Amino acid sequence: MLIVFAAICHKPFPAHYNNMNLDDVNIMANRLTAFQTLERHTRRTFGLALTTKCSVACGHCINDSRPGGNTEIALAQIDKLCNEIKAFGEFDTVNMTGGEPFDNFDLLNNATRIIASYGLEPTVVTSACWAISDEASRYLLTELYESGLKFLVISRDEFHEQKVPHHFVVHALRNAIQVGISPALTLTTGVGLKGLDDLLKPISEQLGSDKFNQIEIMESNLLRAGRASQLPPEKFGDAGVHDSSPFYCHVGGPILLPNGEFVACCGAELPISSPLRRGNCDMINASDMTRSLKKDPIVRMIRYLGLRRMAELLGPDEFSPTIWSFIYSANPADMCTVCNYLLAEPSRVARLRYYAQNQDINSEMTIIAALLYGDNSALEEKLCV
Secondary structure (H helix, E strand, C coil): CHHHHHHHHCCCCCCCCCCCCHHHHHHHHHHHHHHHHHHHHHCCEEEEECECECCCCCCCCCCCCECCCCCECCHHHHHHHHHHHHHHCCCCEEEEECCCHHHHHHHHHHHHHHHHHCCCEEEEEECCCCCCCHHHHHHHHHHHHHHCCCEEEEEECHHHHCCCCHHHHHHHHHHHHHHCCEEEEEEEECCCCCCHHHHHHHHHHHHCHHHHCCCEEEEEECCCCHHHHHCCHHHHCCCCCCCCCCCCCCCCCCEECCCCEEECCCCCCCCCCCCCEEEECCCCCHHHHHHHHHHCHHHHHHHHCCHHHHHHHHCHHHCCHHHHHHHHHCCHHHHHHHHHHHHCCHHHHHHHHHHCCCHHHHHHHHHHHHHHHCCCHHHHHHHHC
Protein backbone atom coordinates (compact mmCIF):
# COMPACT_ATOMS: atom_id res chain seq x y z
CA MET A 1 0.00 0.00 0.00
CA LEU A 2 2.88 2.39 0.85
CA ILE A 3 4.46 1.68 -2.52
CA VAL A 4 1.17 2.42 -4.32
CA PHE A 5 0.73 5.67 -2.38
CA ALA A 6 4.30 6.76 -3.09
CA ALA A 7 3.79 6.15 -6.79
CA ILE A 8 0.61 8.19 -6.73
CA CYS A 9 2.23 11.06 -4.86
CA HIS A 10 4.97 11.32 -7.49
CA LYS A 11 2.44 11.46 -10.30
CA PRO A 12 2.23 15.03 -11.67
CA PHE A 13 -1.03 16.92 -11.66
CA PRO A 14 -2.85 15.80 -14.83
CA ALA A 15 -2.43 18.19 -17.74
CA HIS A 16 -5.77 17.11 -19.22
CA TYR A 17 -7.71 18.43 -16.24
CA ASN A 18 -9.73 21.60 -16.87
CA ASN A 19 -10.54 23.99 -14.06
CA MET A 20 -14.03 25.37 -13.51
CA ASN A 21 -15.24 27.37 -16.53
CA LEU A 22 -18.08 29.75 -17.30
CA ASP A 23 -20.38 26.92 -18.43
CA ASP A 24 -20.01 25.30 -15.00
CA VAL A 25 -20.94 28.57 -13.30
CA ASN A 26 -24.05 28.91 -15.48
CA ILE A 27 -25.09 25.33 -14.72
CA MET A 28 -24.53 25.97 -11.04
CA ALA A 29 -26.62 29.16 -11.14
CA ASN A 30 -29.50 27.41 -12.88
CA ARG A 31 -29.59 24.70 -10.23
CA LEU A 32 -28.88 26.90 -7.23
CA THR A 33 -32.43 27.15 -5.88
CA ALA A 34 -33.05 23.42 -6.06
CA PHE A 35 -29.68 22.69 -4.48
CA GLN A 36 -30.17 25.10 -1.62
CA THR A 37 -33.68 23.77 -0.90
CA LEU A 38 -32.39 20.22 -0.63
CA GLU A 39 -29.34 21.29 1.35
CA ARG A 40 -31.55 23.16 3.81
CA HIS A 41 -33.46 19.94 4.46
CA THR A 42 -30.38 17.73 4.78
CA ARG A 43 -27.70 19.80 6.48
CA ARG A 44 -28.77 19.08 10.07
CA THR A 45 -30.52 15.78 9.36
CA PHE A 46 -29.29 12.28 10.17
CA GLY A 47 -30.90 9.58 8.01
CA LEU A 48 -32.26 6.39 9.55
CA ALA A 49 -33.47 3.59 7.25
CA LEU A 50 -35.74 1.48 9.44
CA THR A 51 -36.39 -1.47 7.14
CA THR A 52 -35.79 -3.00 3.73
CA LYS A 53 -39.43 -4.09 3.52
CA CYS A 54 -41.81 -2.22 1.23
CA SER A 55 -45.21 -3.43 0.11
CA VAL A 56 -45.30 -0.90 -2.75
CA ALA A 57 -41.98 -1.82 -4.45
CA CYS A 58 -41.94 1.00 -7.00
CA GLY A 59 -40.19 0.48 -10.31
CA HIS A 60 -37.67 3.27 -9.62
CA CYS A 61 -36.66 2.31 -6.05
CA ILE A 62 -33.01 3.25 -5.57
CA ASN A 63 -32.39 0.69 -2.82
CA ASP A 64 -34.54 -2.07 -4.35
CA SER A 65 -36.85 -2.44 -1.32
CA ARG A 66 -39.42 -5.25 -1.66
CA PRO A 67 -42.35 -6.87 0.18
CA GLY A 68 -40.03 -9.71 1.21
CA GLY A 69 -37.38 -7.44 2.68
CA ASN A 70 -36.75 -8.63 6.22
CA THR A 71 -33.87 -6.53 7.52
CA GLU A 72 -34.90 -4.09 10.26
CA ILE A 73 -32.93 -1.80 12.51
CA ALA A 74 -32.73 -2.73 16.19
CA LEU A 75 -34.23 -0.32 18.72
CA ALA A 76 -31.02 -0.51 20.76
CA GLN A 77 -29.09 0.78 17.73
CA ILE A 78 -31.55 3.66 17.34
CA ASP A 79 -31.13 4.59 20.99
CA LYS A 80 -27.33 4.46 20.71
CA LEU A 81 -27.43 6.58 17.56
CA CYS A 82 -29.64 9.27 19.12
CA ASN A 83 -27.50 9.43 22.25
CA GLU A 84 -24.35 9.93 20.18
CA ILE A 85 -25.67 12.49 17.70
CA LYS A 86 -27.37 14.49 20.46
CA ALA A 87 -23.99 14.78 22.17
CA PHE A 88 -22.40 15.73 18.82
CA GLY A 89 -24.68 18.77 18.62
CA GLU A 90 -24.76 19.31 14.84
CA PHE A 91 -27.99 17.43 14.10
CA ASP A 92 -31.49 18.38 15.18
CA THR A 93 -33.53 16.01 12.97
CA VAL A 94 -33.61 12.26 12.37
CA ASN A 95 -35.36 11.35 9.12
CA MET A 96 -36.79 7.82 9.02
CA THR A 97 -36.96 6.09 5.66
CA GLY A 98 -37.01 2.54 4.33
CA GLY A 99 -38.34 0.58 2.60
CA GLU A 100 -41.72 1.66 3.80
CA PRO A 101 -41.51 2.67 7.50
CA PHE A 102 -45.27 2.16 7.98
CA ASP A 103 -44.95 -1.53 7.02
CA ASN A 104 -43.78 -2.09 10.60
CA PHE A 105 -45.78 0.52 12.47
CA ASP A 106 -44.65 -0.61 15.93
CA LEU A 107 -41.02 -0.15 14.91
CA LEU A 108 -41.80 3.28 13.42
CA ASN A 109 -43.72 4.39 16.50
CA ASN A 110 -41.06 3.17 18.93
CA ALA A 111 -38.29 4.76 16.85
CA THR A 112 -40.22 8.05 16.83
CA ARG A 113 -40.56 7.92 20.59
CA ILE A 114 -36.84 7.23 21.10
CA ILE A 115 -35.78 10.04 18.77
CA ALA A 116 -38.10 12.55 20.46
CA SER A 117 -36.90 11.49 23.93
CA TYR A 118 -33.46 12.91 23.07
CA GLY A 119 -34.91 16.27 22.04
CA LEU A 120 -34.41 15.51 18.34
CA GLU A 121 -37.13 16.00 15.73
CA PRO A 122 -38.42 12.77 14.14
CA THR A 123 -39.54 12.93 10.52
CA VAL A 124 -40.64 10.14 8.18
CA VAL A 125 -40.76 9.51 4.42
CA THR A 126 -43.59 7.30 3.18
CA SER A 127 -45.64 6.29 0.14
CA ALA A 128 -48.94 6.74 2.05
CA CYS A 129 -49.92 3.18 1.07
CA TRP A 130 -51.38 2.79 4.58
CA ALA A 131 -53.75 5.79 4.32
CA ILE A 132 -56.73 3.79 3.06
CA SER A 133 -59.27 6.08 4.77
CA ASP A 134 -59.50 9.24 6.83
CA GLU A 135 -60.20 7.14 9.93
CA ALA A 136 -57.18 4.86 9.47
CA SER A 137 -54.92 7.82 8.66
CA ARG A 138 -56.07 9.83 11.67
CA TYR A 139 -55.56 6.88 14.02
CA LEU A 140 -51.99 6.16 12.90
CA LEU A 141 -50.92 9.79 12.64
CA THR A 142 -52.38 10.64 16.05
CA GLU A 143 -50.28 7.90 17.61
CA LEU A 144 -47.17 9.17 15.84
CA TYR A 145 -47.91 12.78 16.78
CA GLU A 146 -48.24 11.79 20.42
CA SER A 147 -44.91 9.95 20.12
CA GLY A 148 -43.31 13.14 18.77
CA LEU A 149 -43.45 13.01 14.95
CA LYS A 150 -42.90 16.49 13.47
CA PHE A 151 -42.83 16.07 9.69
CA LEU A 152 -44.51 13.70 7.22
CA VAL A 153 -42.99 13.50 3.73
CA ILE A 154 -44.95 11.62 1.05
CA SER A 155 -43.15 10.42 -2.07
CA ARG A 156 -45.20 10.94 -5.21
CA ASP A 157 -44.47 10.29 -8.88
CA GLU A 158 -45.78 8.20 -11.75
CA PHE A 159 -44.29 5.07 -10.14
CA HIS A 160 -46.05 5.57 -6.81
CA GLU A 161 -49.26 6.44 -8.67
CA GLN A 162 -49.38 2.91 -10.06
CA LYS A 163 -49.59 1.42 -6.55
CA VAL A 164 -51.02 4.16 -4.30
CA PRO A 165 -54.25 5.98 -5.33
CA HIS A 166 -54.15 9.75 -5.02
CA HIS A 167 -56.95 9.74 -2.44
CA PHE A 168 -54.66 7.78 -0.09
CA VAL A 169 -52.24 10.70 -0.32
CA VAL A 170 -55.06 13.15 0.36
CA HIS A 171 -56.11 11.18 3.48
CA ALA A 172 -52.55 11.28 4.80
CA LEU A 173 -51.97 14.97 4.08
CA ARG A 174 -55.34 16.13 5.42
CA ASN A 175 -55.01 14.23 8.68
CA ALA A 176 -51.38 15.17 9.19
CA ILE A 177 -52.48 18.81 9.14
CA GLN A 178 -55.37 18.09 11.48
CA VAL A 179 -53.28 16.34 14.13
CA GLY A 180 -50.43 18.89 13.98
CA ILE A 181 -47.78 17.17 11.81
CA SER A 182 -46.20 19.31 9.07
CA PRO A 183 -46.77 17.69 5.64
CA ALA A 184 -44.68 17.69 2.49
CA LEU A 185 -44.69 16.08 -0.93
CA THR A 186 -41.47 15.07 -2.67
CA LEU A 187 -41.87 14.41 -6.37
CA THR A 188 -39.56 12.60 -8.76
CA THR A 189 -39.84 14.47 -12.06
CA GLY A 190 -37.78 14.88 -15.20
CA VAL A 191 -37.76 15.05 -18.98
CA GLY A 192 -39.17 11.56 -19.49
CA LEU A 193 -41.51 11.51 -16.51
CA LYS A 194 -44.93 12.82 -15.56
CA GLY A 195 -44.73 16.51 -14.72
CA LEU A 196 -45.25 18.39 -11.49
CA ASP A 197 -48.63 19.88 -12.42
CA ASP A 198 -50.07 16.53 -13.54
CA LEU A 199 -48.94 14.86 -10.33
CA LEU A 200 -50.34 17.57 -8.07
CA LYS A 201 -53.64 18.34 -9.81
CA PRO A 202 -55.76 15.42 -8.49
CA ILE A 203 -54.35 15.91 -4.99
CA SER A 204 -54.93 19.67 -4.87
CA GLU A 205 -58.46 19.34 -6.29
CA GLN A 206 -59.53 16.82 -3.68
CA LEU A 207 -57.67 18.38 -0.78
CA GLY A 208 -58.75 21.98 -1.39
CA SER A 209 -56.58 25.06 -1.73
CA ASP A 210 -56.56 25.99 1.97
CA LYS A 211 -54.94 22.73 3.03
CA PHE A 212 -52.91 22.27 -0.14
CA ASN A 213 -51.21 25.61 0.45
CA GLN A 214 -49.92 24.29 3.80
CA ILE A 215 -47.93 21.54 2.07
CA GLU A 216 -44.27 21.96 1.19
CA ILE A 217 -43.44 20.76 -2.32
CA MET A 218 -39.99 19.38 -3.19
CA GLU A 219 -38.68 17.88 -6.44
CA SER A 220 -35.92 15.38 -7.13
CA ASN A 221 -34.44 13.77 -10.23
CA LEU A 222 -34.73 10.13 -11.23
CA LEU A 223 -31.46 8.23 -10.71
CA ARG A 224 -30.54 5.19 -12.76
CA ALA A 225 -29.73 3.02 -9.73
CA GLY A 226 -31.31 0.14 -7.89
CA ARG A 227 -34.50 -1.02 -9.63
CA ALA A 228 -34.53 2.15 -11.73
CA SER A 229 -31.55 0.80 -13.69
CA GLN A 230 -34.05 -1.54 -15.40
CA LEU A 231 -36.29 1.28 -16.65
CA PRO A 232 -36.33 2.16 -20.37
CA PRO A 233 -33.98 4.97 -21.49
CA GLU A 234 -36.84 7.34 -22.33
CA LYS A 235 -37.74 7.61 -18.62
CA PHE A 236 -34.41 9.39 -18.10
CA GLY A 237 -34.77 11.75 -21.05
CA ASP A 238 -31.84 10.11 -22.83
CA ALA A 239 -31.28 11.91 -26.11
CA GLY A 240 -27.69 10.97 -26.94
CA VAL A 241 -26.54 14.52 -26.14
CA HIS A 242 -23.46 14.95 -23.98
CA ASP A 243 -24.31 16.65 -20.68
CA SER A 244 -21.31 18.68 -19.51
CA SER A 245 -22.55 19.29 -15.95
CA PRO A 246 -20.00 18.50 -13.22
CA PHE A 247 -22.42 16.11 -11.38
CA TYR A 248 -22.41 17.66 -7.92
CA CYS A 249 -24.06 15.39 -5.34
CA HIS A 250 -25.28 16.03 -1.79
CA VAL A 251 -23.36 13.01 -0.57
CA GLY A 252 -22.38 13.28 3.07
CA GLY A 253 -25.55 11.89 4.62
CA PRO A 254 -24.98 10.39 6.98
CA ILE A 255 -27.44 7.49 7.03
CA LEU A 256 -27.73 4.43 9.26
CA LEU A 257 -28.98 1.44 7.26
CA PRO A 258 -31.16 -1.40 8.63
CA ASN A 259 -28.11 -3.69 8.79
CA GLY A 260 -26.39 -1.25 11.17
CA GLU A 261 -23.98 0.16 8.58
CA PHE A 262 -23.26 3.87 8.29
CA VAL A 263 -23.14 5.20 4.73
CA ALA A 264 -22.60 8.64 3.27
CA CYS A 265 -25.23 8.52 0.55
CA CYS A 266 -28.92 7.87 0.01
CA GLY A 267 -28.70 4.09 -0.05
CA ALA A 268 -27.81 3.07 -3.60
CA GLU A 269 -25.69 -0.09 -3.73
CA LEU A 270 -22.04 0.72 -3.02
CA PRO A 271 -18.87 -1.20 -3.93
CA ILE A 272 -17.45 -3.10 -0.96
CA SER A 273 -14.32 -0.92 -0.95
CA SER A 274 -16.19 2.39 -1.36
CA PRO A 275 -15.08 5.14 1.05
CA LEU A 276 -18.78 6.07 1.30
CA ARG A 277 -19.18 3.01 3.53
CA ARG A 278 -18.33 4.27 7.02
CA GLY A 279 -18.47 1.24 9.30
CA ASN A 280 -20.96 -0.48 11.60
CA CYS A 281 -22.77 1.43 14.34
CA ASP A 282 -21.87 -1.25 16.90
CA MET A 283 -18.18 -0.63 16.23
CA ILE A 284 -17.96 3.15 15.78
CA ASN A 285 -19.45 6.18 17.50
CA ALA A 286 -21.78 8.19 15.24
CA SER A 287 -20.10 11.45 16.28
CA ASP A 288 -16.62 10.17 15.42
CA MET A 289 -17.92 8.81 12.13
CA THR A 290 -19.54 12.15 11.24
CA ARG A 291 -16.41 14.15 12.07
CA SER A 292 -14.27 11.95 9.82
CA LEU A 293 -16.93 12.05 7.12
CA LYS A 294 -17.04 15.85 7.02
CA LYS A 295 -13.25 16.01 6.58
CA ASP A 296 -12.98 13.20 4.05
CA PRO A 297 -11.44 14.56 0.79
CA ILE A 298 -13.48 12.14 -1.33
CA VAL A 299 -16.76 13.36 0.16
CA ARG A 300 -15.68 16.98 -0.30
CA MET A 301 -14.76 16.32 -3.93
CA ILE A 302 -18.13 14.72 -4.72
CA ARG A 303 -19.98 17.63 -3.13
CA TYR A 304 -17.83 20.53 -4.26
CA LEU A 305 -15.95 19.34 -7.34
CA GLY A 306 -18.40 16.96 -8.98
CA LEU A 307 -18.14 13.38 -10.16
CA ARG A 308 -17.48 14.34 -13.78
CA ARG A 309 -14.54 16.51 -12.82
CA MET A 310 -13.19 13.75 -10.59
CA ALA A 311 -13.27 11.41 -13.59
CA GLU A 312 -11.39 14.03 -15.63
CA LEU A 313 -8.74 14.14 -12.93
CA LEU A 314 -8.16 10.42 -13.23
CA GLY A 315 -8.26 10.56 -17.02
CA PRO A 316 -9.33 8.04 -19.68
CA ASP A 317 -6.30 5.80 -19.15
CA GLU A 318 -7.66 4.83 -15.72
CA PHE A 319 -10.75 3.20 -17.24
CA SER A 320 -11.61 0.77 -20.01
CA PRO A 321 -12.74 2.45 -23.24
CA THR A 322 -16.30 1.25 -22.61
CA ILE A 323 -16.48 2.72 -19.10
CA TRP A 324 -14.82 5.97 -20.14
CA SER A 325 -17.27 6.34 -23.02
CA PHE A 326 -20.13 5.79 -20.58
CA ILE A 327 -18.77 8.39 -18.12
CA TYR A 328 -18.29 10.91 -20.92
CA SER A 329 -21.81 10.45 -22.31
CA ALA A 330 -23.59 10.07 -18.95
CA ASN A 331 -26.41 12.38 -17.90
CA PRO A 332 -27.29 13.37 -14.30
CA ALA A 333 -29.42 10.24 -13.89
CA ASP A 334 -26.20 8.22 -14.10
CA MET A 335 -24.47 9.86 -11.14
CA CYS A 336 -24.66 6.77 -8.92
CA THR A 337 -23.11 4.57 -11.61
CA VAL A 338 -20.35 7.08 -12.33
CA CYS A 339 -19.64 7.34 -8.60
CA ASN A 340 -19.37 3.57 -8.26
CA TYR A 341 -16.93 3.39 -11.18
CA LEU A 342 -14.76 6.09 -9.61
CA LEU A 343 -14.69 4.55 -6.14
CA ALA A 344 -14.61 0.83 -6.92
CA GLU A 345 -10.80 0.59 -7.04
CA PRO A 346 -8.67 1.53 -3.99
CA SER A 347 -5.93 2.83 -6.28
CA ARG A 348 -8.35 5.33 -7.84
CA VAL A 349 -9.53 6.44 -4.42
CA ALA A 350 -5.94 6.93 -3.26
CA ARG A 351 -5.11 8.98 -6.35
CA LEU A 352 -8.17 11.18 -5.85
CA ARG A 353 -7.15 11.77 -2.23
CA TYR A 354 -3.77 12.91 -3.50
CA TYR A 355 -5.26 15.25 -6.10
CA ALA A 356 -7.54 16.73 -3.43
CA GLN A 357 -4.44 18.32 -1.89
CA ASN A 358 -3.78 20.40 -5.01
CA GLN A 359 -4.11 24.14 -4.39
CA ASP A 360 -6.14 24.83 -7.55
CA ILE A 361 -8.55 22.01 -6.73
CA ASN A 362 -8.95 23.25 -3.18
CA SER A 363 -9.64 26.79 -4.38
CA GLU A 364 -12.28 25.53 -6.79
CA MET A 365 -13.96 23.46 -4.07
CA THR A 366 -13.92 26.43 -1.73
CA ILE A 367 -15.77 28.58 -4.28
CA ILE A 368 -18.38 25.88 -4.97
CA ALA A 369 -18.87 25.22 -1.26
CA ALA A 370 -19.63 28.88 -0.68
CA LEU A 371 -21.79 29.57 -3.76
CA LEU A 372 -23.69 26.31 -4.05
CA TYR A 373 -23.95 25.07 -0.49
CA GLY A 374 -23.58 28.28 1.52
CA ASP A 375 -20.56 26.81 3.32
CA ASN A 376 -18.20 29.74 3.83
CA SER A 377 -15.86 28.14 6.38
CA ALA A 378 -13.02 27.34 3.96
CA LEU A 379 -13.44 30.69 2.19
CA GLU A 380 -13.25 32.62 5.47
CA GLU A 381 -10.14 30.65 6.44
CA LYS A 382 -8.47 31.55 3.14
CA LEU A 383 -9.38 35.22 3.49
CA CYS A 384 -7.98 35.33 7.00
CA VAL A 385 -4.71 33.92 5.69
